[in-house]
Amino acid sequence: MPKKDCSNRIELMKGTLDMLILRTLLFGAANGHEIAKHIQRTTDDVLQVEHGSLYPALHRLERRGWVVSKWEIPKGGKREFKYYRLTPAGKKQLTAERSEWRRLVASIGRVMEPAGEG
Amino acid sequence: MGIRRRLKSWLSWFPWYRRRAREADLARELRDHLELEAEEQRAVGLTPDEAAHAARRALGNELQVEEDVRAAWGFMWVETLLQDFRYGLRMLRKSPGFAAIAILTLALGLAANTAIFSIVNGVLLRPLEFPHPSQLVTVELAVPQFARKFPVIPPNPASYVAWAHQAKSLAGIAAVEVGGSLNLTGRGEPALMNADSVSANLLDVLGVRLLLGRNFSEDADQPGRNHEVILTNALWRNRFHSNPGIIGHAIALNRIPYSVVGVLPASFHFFQGNQLMSVMGPTPKPELFVPEVFGKSDLAADAGFGIAAIARLRPGVSRAQATAELNVILSRLFRSQSFPLPYPTAVVTPLHGMIVRSSERGLWMLLAAVLAVMLIICVNLASLILTRAAAGEQEAAIRSALGASRGRLLRQTLAETLLLGLAGGALGLVLARWALWALLAMAPAGLPRLHNVRLDGVVLVFTLGISVLAGVAAGLLGAWRMARANPQDALRSASTRSTDRGAGLRAREAMVGIETALGAMLLIAAGLFLTSFAKLERAPKGFTVEHIVTLNLQLPSAEYTRREQRSEFWRRLLVTTAALPAVESSAVTSRLPPGGEIDDDPVNLPGDTRPIAERPFASYRYVSPGYFRTLEIPLVRGRRLTWADADTGAVVISANAAETIWPGLDPIGQKFDGDPGVLHVVGVVGDTRSVTLSKGPTPMVYALYGGGMTGSLIFRTRMPGAAVALELRRAIWRVDSSVAVPPVRTMGQIVSSSLAPRRFEMLLTSVFAVAALLLACLGIYGVVSYSVARRTHEIGIRMALGAQKMDVLGRVVGQGMMPALLGLGTGILVSLTLVRLLSSLLYGIKPTDPLIFGAVAAILCAVTLLACYVPARRAMRVDPMAALRQE
Known part of the structure; x- marks a missing residue:
């Protein structure tokens, strides 16, 4: 596979993945595995998220201050897991990314399905 | 919690x-x-x-x-960096032999670089140790018509006084009359002190604060008020036991009491006369300063062009502005005294540049040479890394397949070579202390500002920089290859079996080329210097050097006020010393050869209306009759001088003076206007290099030595200098016990010290060139033997298919020689353009001398051939069956 294509895709995925993670955490704290499963379930397994790519993304978001992490014992559980939680800054970022995403989708939509065609 | x-x-x-x-x-x-x-x-x-x-x-x-x-x-980059360094350390521990060789060669190279750079730094780069050193300048004169003979001449008292009174662009200007000497008496044996006569403001212009006492009083340059002296720190320590009570006391100089007004700090270093003045021969640094007094006769506009002028520019004034103003003042002065046109103009030179001007080029050349050696060391290290990288290709491939990024692999190699560089730098610094010590021990005494040379912060930064650069350069070359390793290729094929592939081979060939090119350049430079030095040393001087012992004397002025007294002293002295059993003959002269251009003056023929500058010039010497016999200067025509020639104007001239002044005529009996009145030629003697050894013989005019205050005695003796010195001293004190007798110097020592800068350059360049040759040789040997080892299999196949041993030999040698020959060619081409920079450092040889270039090419060819042949012979001995069985 040509190298250039490969790097392009990763670049695209990174931003998207960050947004998906933030959106998932909007429902409340979750650990890495739960986030992975949630993304997979809600997209009906269309988006195959390689679990491994989740953790670099989570640590990156944490470093930017959009999420915080804490080791907690879940309700009814027996042992600690590392839970991630959205920060106010993370919420703001999600809003920004969502509106950016909408603009992107809308503009791509206008190209793909011009109003006249319908 | x-x-x-x-x-x-x-x-x-x-x-x-x-x-x-x-x-x-x-x-x-x-x-x-x-x-x-x-x-x-x-x-x-x-x-x-x-x-x-x-x-x-x-x-x-x-x-x-x-x-x-x-x-x-x-923050991980710090972390990975540490990891990389740890990995590098581990790799180096795994191959201690490689690490040791790499660190040692780097250390040797860095030590040499550090030592040479500390000299360059101390002499050329560090500003002079005076406040606002960039404002300090020297002022000399240029006479356009003289330009061919003397680009600049020293100023005279008249111009100095005019500048001192009128120049607004100068904060101050001081006059220095260099190279004087005074007899210090009344304290044990009389001693001859090197003394500069200076204007009272010299220390103010330089901005020097005295350690003890005060500066000269302001009217110290007035006759009768000038009996003040300022001691240098060394003299105060050695002669006066650092006694602070000496201030205000009188010491006897030439038997006149001088009041000690001040002592200079140990940090004060003044300059040799030849460093301050373009035309001066070597003169020692002063040990004490006395005020300069200009008499009425000194202040004529056309008299006394022989002082040095040091000035301080006003803040914000450029050299060009100062020059313009000084020129206006000069033309006013010369016009007022109806000096013949054209007027001299001022030449303003930064003091630092003036001081180092004669050593600058040589030092930069040495730095370039030692850097070239360093570059060869780097290339050798890179070649070693490359060899190892190729051997470690599989490991790199496996690691890259496991997810190590190319950048990380590159960083790891870089970390390793950087470690090597830094280790080499650290060891190099330790070695540099010895290297510097050795260099300073062999450095010519005339090299200015040597007291400034030390391993200081700037030198440390330089060494660190070069070590890092060496590490990075070597690492990049090696790692570049490794990072290009394609994991799949490398994993699939066992690398030892493959023939040497494209990029690696080309990189190694390029390295061989670079090494040979640099080696050729250094060898050419060394060859030129060696030949030039040998020619200079063998050049006929026109006078004998062997068995000659010399002594400079200075008469105490208080007792020898009349000329007849002085003349009597010298004659008695010559008779007394000539009677010594150890002395074969003795003579006295106004200046020992090689004495510099300071005594060059025009030969004014009767009726010659040409401007002074276009008249013939000769160097004037005053000598006793025995001078020619003692120095074995042959008589060509006429007769030698005798004591009976006193005050008759009889002179002897050199053969080349006769040819240039009276071509085709009989010089005997010719008259001309010289220093003391009308002179006439009574004899012609052989040519000598009495002015400088590095130029052809200068036309000379020898007049009879009259009654000078100073004189240089010359003795021919079969005894060693130290033994005859004692006898000479006793003989001199029999004539006058108050005359200071300094240590004797043999003519051999004088000649040798005048050749010292060239010897220094020649020796160091040769050492560097030999090092370069050895290193290049090792590099080529390494590359070829590695390539042979890698291609054992291929060679085995070739031989199994019927290749003859000689074919294999020829092939391996050819492949090794090709890049070396290309490098040699490049080195020669680059040298052809660069050697022009060396021409001012050479004597008697053109910088593009074909013999040198040819010899260097031949030497390099022979040596690289040997370096290729040894591993190639190994290739010849490859057993085809054994090589094939490795599969």
């Missing part, structure tokens, strides 16, 4: 603890993930083993994930 937590939060201030905590955290997080995923898979119905496997598959490359997370932490 529990104690453990508190401890944790306290420990978290330490980066290493935070890192370990984070690492543990990440490992646990990933382990949790895998467990949760496996649990889920088991719930779907997989066996525990299958479930664990599926969980791993879903996670992806775990090492890669960890690396990516670490990258997300951000």
Whole structure:
């Protein structure tokens, strides 16, 4: 596979993945595995998220201050897991990314399905 | 908060603890993930083993994930850097032989570089140790018509006084009359002190504060008020036992009491006369300063062009502005005294540049040479790394298949070579102390500002920079190849079996080329210097050097006020010393050869209306009749001088003076206007290099030595200098016990010290060239033998297919020689353009001398041929069967 294509895709995925993670955490704290499963379930397994790519993304978001992490014992559980939680800054970022995403989708939509065609 | 937590939060201030905590955290997080995923898979119905496997598959490359997370932490680059260095250390420990050789060669190269650079730094780069040193300048004169003979001449008292009174662009200007000497008496044996007569403001212009006492009083340059003296620190320490009570006391100089007004600090270093003045021969540094007094006759506009002028520009004034103003003042002065046109103009030179002008080029050349050696060392190291990189290609491939990025592989090699460079630098600094010590011991005494040379901060930065650069350069060359390793190719084929492939081979060939080119350049420079030095040393001087002992004397002016007294002293002295059994003959002269251009003056023929500058010039010497016999200067025509010639104007001239002044005529009996009145030629003697050894013989005019205050005695003796010195001293004190007798110098020592700068350059360049040759040779040997080792299999096949041993030999040697020959060609071409820079440092040889270039080419060819032949012979001995069986 040509190298250039490969790097392009990763670049695209990174931003998207960050947004998906933030959106998932909007429902409340979750650990890495739960986030992975949630993304997979809600997209009906269309988006195959390689679990491994989740953790670099989570640590990156944490470093930017959009999420915080804490080791907690879940309700009814027996042992600690590392839970991630959205920060106010993370919420703001999600809003920004969502509106950016909408603009992107809308503009791509206008190209793909011009109003006249319908 | 529990104690453990508190401890944790306290420990978290330490980066290493935070890192370990984070690492543990990440490992646990990933382990949790895998467990949760496996649990889920088991719930779907997989066996525990299958479930664990599926969980791993879903996670992806775990090492890669960890690396990516670490990258997300951000501060990790420090961490990975440390890791890389640890890896580098591990690699070096694994191959201690390689590390030792690399560090040692780097250290030797860096030591040489550090030592040479500290000289360049101390002499050329460090500003003069006076306040605002960039404002300090020297002022000399240029006479356009003289330009061919003398680009500049020293100013005279008249111009100095005019500048001192009128120049607004100068904060101050001081006059220095260099090279004087005074008899210090009344304290044990009389001693001859080197003394500069200076204007009272010299120390103010330089901005020097005295250690003790005060500066000269302001009217100290007035006759009768000038009996003040300022001592240098060394003289005060050695002669006056650092006694502070000396201030205000009188010491006897030439038997006149001089009041000691001040003592200079140890940090004050003045200059030799030849460093301050363009036309001056070597004169020693002063040990004391006395005020200069200009008499009425000194102040004529056309008299006394022989002082040095040091000025300080006003802040903000440029040299050009100052020059313009000084020129206006000069033309006013010369017009007022109806000096013949054209008027001299001022030449303003930065003081630092003036001081170092004669050593500058040689020092830069030496730095370039030693840097070239360093470059060869780097290339050799790079070639070693490349060889090892090729051997480690599989390891690199495996690591890159496991997820190590190319950048990381490159960084690791860089870290390794950087470690080598830094280790070499550290060891090099230790060695540099000795190297510098040795260099300073052999440095010519005339090299200015040597007291400034030390391993200081700037030198350390230079060494660190060069070590890092060497490490990076060597590493980049080697790692570049490694990072290009294609994992699949390398894994598929065992690299030792392959023939040498494109990029690696080309890189190694380029290295051989660079080494040979640099080696050729250094050898050419060394060859030129060696030949030039040998020619200069063998050049006929026109006078004998062997068995000649010399002595400079100075008469005490208080007792020898009349000329007849002085003349009587010298004659008696010559008679007394000539009677000594050890002395074969003796003579006295106004200046010992090689004495510089300071005594060059025009020969004014009767009726010659040409401007002075266009008249013939000769160097004037005053000598006793025995001078020619003592120095074995042959008589060509006429007769030698006798004591009976006193005050008759009889002179003897050199053969080349006769040819240039009276071509085709009989010089005997010719008259001309010289220094003391009308002179007439009574004899012609052989040509001599009495002015400078490095130029052809100068036309000379010898007049009879009259009654000078100073004189240089010359003795021909079969005894060693030290033995005859004692006898001479006793003889001199029999004539006058108050005359200071300085240590004798043999003519051999004088000649040798005048050749010292060239010897220094020649020796060092030769050492560097030989080092370069050896290093280049080793480099070529390494490359060729590596290539042979790698191609054992291929050579085996060729031989199995019927290739003859000689074919194999020819092929290997040819492949090794090709880049070497290309490098040689390049080196010669580059040298052809660069050697022009050396022409001012050479004597009697053109910088593009074909013989030198040819010899260097031949030497390099022979040496590289040998370096290729030894490993090639190994290739010839390859047993085809053994090579094939390796498969």
